[in-house]
Amino acid sequence: MAETITLSVARYRPEEEAEPTVQTYEVPYRKDWVVLDALNYIKDQLDGSLSFRWSCRMGVCGSCGMTVNGEPKLTCAVFLSDYLPGPIRVEPLQYFPIVRDLVVDISDFLEKLQKVKPWIILKEEKPLSEGEYRQTPDQLDTYKQFSMCINCMLCYAACPIYGLEPGFVGPAAIALAQRYNLDSRDMGAQERLDILSQKGGIWDCTFVGECTKVCPENVDPAGAIQQYKLAGAAHWFKSLLLPWGAK
Amino acid sequence: MDVSSCDVLVVGGGAAGLRAAIAIAEANLNLRVAVISKVYPMRSHTVSAEGGAAAVIKPNDSLDEHAYDTISGGDWLCDQDAVEAFVNEAPVEMLRLEHWGCPWSRQPDGRVAVRSFGGMKVERTWFAADKTGFHMLHSLFQTTLKYEAIQRYDECFVTKLLVEKGRCQGVVAIEVATGKILAITAKAVILATGGCGKVFPFTTNGAIKTGDGMALAYRAGAPLKDMEFVQYHPTGLPLTGILITEATRSEGGWLLNKDGYRYLQDYDLGKPQPKPVLRSMELGPRDRLSQAFVKEQAKGRTLEGPYGHYVHLDIRHLGEKLIDKKLPFVRALCRKYVNLDPVKEMIPVRPVVHYMMGGIHTDIYGATPLPGLYAAGEAACVSINGANRLGSNSLTECLVFGARAGQAAAAFAAEQKETNPAISAQARDEQRRLEESFLRKTDGKERIAPLREEMHKNMEACAGIYRTGAELKRAAQVLRGLQDRFHDLQLDDRSYTFNTELTAALELSFMLDVAEGIVASAFARQESRGSHQRTDHPQRDDDKFLAHSLAYRSPEGPPRIEHLPVTITRWPPGQRVYGK
Ligand SMILES: Cc1cc2nc3c(=O)[nH]c(=O)nc-3n(C[C@H](O)[C@H](O)[C@H](O)COP(=O)(O)OP(=O)(O)OC[C@H]3O[C@@H](n4cnc5c(N)ncnc54)[C@H](O)[C@@H]3O)c2cc1C
Ligand code: SF4
Ligand code: FES
Numbered sequence: 018m019a020e021t022i023t024l025s026v027a028r029y030r031p032e033e034e035a036e037p038t039v040q041t042y043e044v045p046y047r048k049d050w051v052v053l054d055a056l057n058y059i060k061d062q063l064d065g066s067l068s069f070r071w072s073c074r075m076g077v078c079g080s081c082g083m084t085v086n087g088e089p090k091l092t093c094a095v096f097l098s099d100y101l102p103g104p105i106r107v108e109p110l111q112y113f114p115i116v117r118d119l120v121v122d123i124s125d126f127l128e129k130l131q132k133v134k135p136w137i138i139l140k141e142e143k144p145l146s147e148g149e150y151r152q153t154p155d156q157l158d159t160y161k162q163f164s165m166c167i168n169c170m171l172c173y174a175a176c177p178i179y180g181l182e183p184g185f186v187g188p189a190a191i192a193l194a195q196r197y198n199l200d201s202r203d204m205g206a207q208e209r210l211d212i213l214s215q216k217g218g219i220w221d222c223t224f225v226g227e228c229t230k231v232c233p234e235n236v237d238p239a240g241a242i243q244q245y246k247l248a249g250a251a252h253w254f255k256s257l258l259l260p261w262g263a264k
Numbered sequence: 265m266d267v268s269s270c271d272v273l274v275v276g277g278g279a280a281g282l283r284a285a286i287a288i289a290e291a292n293l294n295l296r297v298a299v300i301s302k303v304y305p306m307r308s309h310t311v312s313a314e315g316g317a318a319a320v321i322k323p324n325d326s327l328d329e330h331a332y333d334t335i336s337g338g339d340w341l342c343d344q345d346a347v348e349a350f351v352n353e354a355p356v357e358m359l360r361l362e363h364w365g366c367p368w369s370r371q372p373d374g375r376v377a378v379r380s381f382g383g384m385k386v387e388r389t390w391f392a393a394d395k396t397g398f399h400m401l402h403s404l405f406q407t408t409l410k411y412e413a414i415q416r417y418d419e420c421f422v423t424k425l426l427v428e429k430g431r432c433q434g435v436v437a438i439e440v441a442t443g444k445i446l447a448i449t450a451k452a453v454i455l456a457t458g459g460c461g462k463v464f465p466f467t468t469n470g471a472i473k474t475g476d477g478m479a480l481a482y483r484a485g486a487p488l489k490d491m492e493f494v495q496y497h498p499t500g501l502p503l504t505g506i507l508i509t510e511a512t513r514s515e516g517g518w519l520l521n522k523d524g525y526r527y528l529q530d531y532d533l534g535k536p537q538p539k540p541v542l543r544s545m546e547l548g549p550r551d552r553l554s555q556a557f558v559k560e561q562a563k564g565r566t567l568e569g570p571y572g573h574y575v576h577l578d579i580r581h582l583g584e585k586l587i588d589k590k591l592p593f594v595r596a597l598c599r600k601y602v603n604l605d606p607v608k609e610m611i612p613v614r615p616v617v618h619y620m621m622g623g624i625h626t627d628i629y630g631a632t633p634l635p636g637l638y639a640a641g642e643a644a645c646v647s648i649n650g651a652n653r654l655g656s657n658s659l660t661e662c663l664v665f666g667a668r669a670g671q672a673a674a675a676f677a678a679e680q681k682e683t684n685p686a687i688s689a690q691a692r693d694e695q696r697r698l699e700e701s702f703l704r705k706t707d708g709k710e711r712i713a714p715l716r717e718e719m720h721k722n723m724e725a726c727a728g729i730y731r732t733g734a735e736l737k738r739a740a741q742v743l744r745g746l747q748d749r750f751h752d753l754q755l756d757d758r759s760y761t762f763n764t765e766l767t768a769a770l771e772l773s774f775m776l777d778v779a780e781g782i783v784a785s786a787f788a789r790q791e792s793r794g795s796h797q798r799t800d801h802p803q804r805d806d807d808k809f810l811a812h813s814l815a816y817r818s819p820e821g822p823p824r825i826e827h828l829p830v831t832i833t834r835w836p837p838g839q840r841v842y843g844k
Contacts, residue, residue: 032759049503061713065756065765072470075506075597077398078307094600116441117762127304127418135406137365149362151374157367164367164399168306193406200365
């Protein structure tokens, strides 16, 4: 008999049930299987009706975030062997509306992302014929870390502020705003600060720091928020002291 | 059913689709553009590309060198007018992405850095460490957010092209979250749906790469071109097929057999040197390296593990510092997925299905023979990749031909009148088909997984690195059988809400069509060229086959194959010479 491990998986089929339920499945235990492999085994062999998102199976597309034994994880980056002897509890990411089974609705994030203007803002773009904008490796390093965000939403699922205050822009969107602010090619920091100083912006964050802990890409959104607050505060002081020269 | 409309509809939110959408928004401010994608755009498989994107930018390089590397790499099956357009426009497209914020790796003076890549005589591959595709995709996606003209249908799965009066006028799609059927009419449609690696069992491709756009075009009457050319990448991790980028070898990595011997020297790829030599040894083209592996295995000189034969990729001598700076993702992937540190240990690798040279037949503007239908990116075959793509050409191809298709589709759309109302009847028929064949069907006996597995086994056994006519013939019969059995499919899931079993079934049926295209084209090509190696026809045959294969759907039975001469401009067919 091959070894097996138990997965207890959250189910929710809105056409059939009012509340989420739990279903357990016995799957083969393989030491090089990630949790996502077990979910795919269930879908292929045991129950075709289980729904979840995935694509790359290499930790880069950001689709497969779920709550595994209570913590937000990329299911293609955690192994069955990390959870021996089981059972392994797999649930959707918290704080997002559940669409079905392990699938949550992240459209809120996409709206917020757009709001923080995550693109290069310039007064005037130089013609392509003049070639690239120069950017030294050091200049690249100042924002590189914040550019590594795969939009996996683990940080939102870990953020108690987002849980309480769904209007909060949230860790990843702020990190991405800061990614552009710090890019030597960009001139949009002020515009973004104006947006992020409003309600739902950086001041909502009470610096819990959970976002940075769960981030699979070491983006450090908490650090971004901290930097942002400092910039925001400096700007605020400046505008008090030097009302004519704040910009 | 929901009916909506736009002027140009882009199917696909990867590099090609997003580049096309921006091109349309910039070409004509009055056009309404929409991007429809079965996953959120930033999940598209472009995200996984690691190594880099090629474009001439340095003074020691030239457009002609890039063209020659591409054409010889493609074993003279590339259309040379397409290649010339490609190498010409590549630098500007890459610069554009730089202006849009892509975090390219830099030289100390702040200029963009380039690295060497397999089959290239000069270093010309731009890179963003070893997450190039990820950074390109996110830069493009975030840039699209600034264009109000670009509308999105996220997580909507296209099931059919609407063709009326000989012109493509929109699509039918399922909104996955709700199961609602969408009929979206458009004056022009661009398919940028990516490749089809999932037709094979062992691949670097993500779950979503199921050849949907290829099958959609084929069903609508457009031919698929050069489908027999399937690229195996020489260095995938056993079991998962996770790619270990070619950049490991351009930085100086070695391929070693079980005796620690750099075996490529036995396969006409040059002699080992301490430093990497361009177009030589480990920097030879992918087809030749993957073929060398199979021969090495036949000699009993590979290693054997639980997931088949493999060789070693050794990058230890590059040192921790370089690895962390230029190949950090490779180190992370190895640690995570094979539990070893490439700074100290050798990486087990074997050839893995990676890229589709073939695709929807287009001209150099991305137009297919079906008016109103365009294609770009890996889904299309223009063709610049010929019989073997050079690594780092395809990301750039997505930009150059994404932009071209966008501009051409915009111009076409601007000239069209309103779309034909008769197509809503077609959309209703499609809705009925989805209900009857899948959601309401109760008498089926087949399940998805076994059919898919059988397709996989069959493709790997018969349409892999080496092929024979007899095996291909058998493969074609097996696929016909699977097509029949597919009609007897039964789903467990009958709900409308996020029904991924339904989309998996539709993907399987797309893959079966694509697989038939691959096998029939491979059977008809009785020669060996680039990635297509027939042991029963081991020579290249320019008299008969300096020509593209075109696979047309026939009403019943396997595809009909025709051939179309290759366009030669300045580089007459020659021998592919590496390591000299
Ligand atoms: C692991 C890996 C590494 C690579 N590394 C490199 C490299 O270093 N350099 C290089 O040049 N190339 C590389 N490539 C190849 C290159 O990444 C791809 O060829 C390229 O990204 C394809 O882009 P695309 O826009 O054509 O398609 P994709 O990025 O695959 O996007 C396809 C889009 O179509 C949508 N779609 C598909 N079907 C449907 C449907 N039915 N309905 C609605 N939407 C649909 C998807 O949702 C997706 O948005 C690599 C490939 C892989 C797999
Ligand atoms: S910041 Fe980290 S955890 Fe949050 S979405 Fe980005 S990658 Fe995921
Ligand atoms: S499947 Fe892509 S991140 Fe897990």
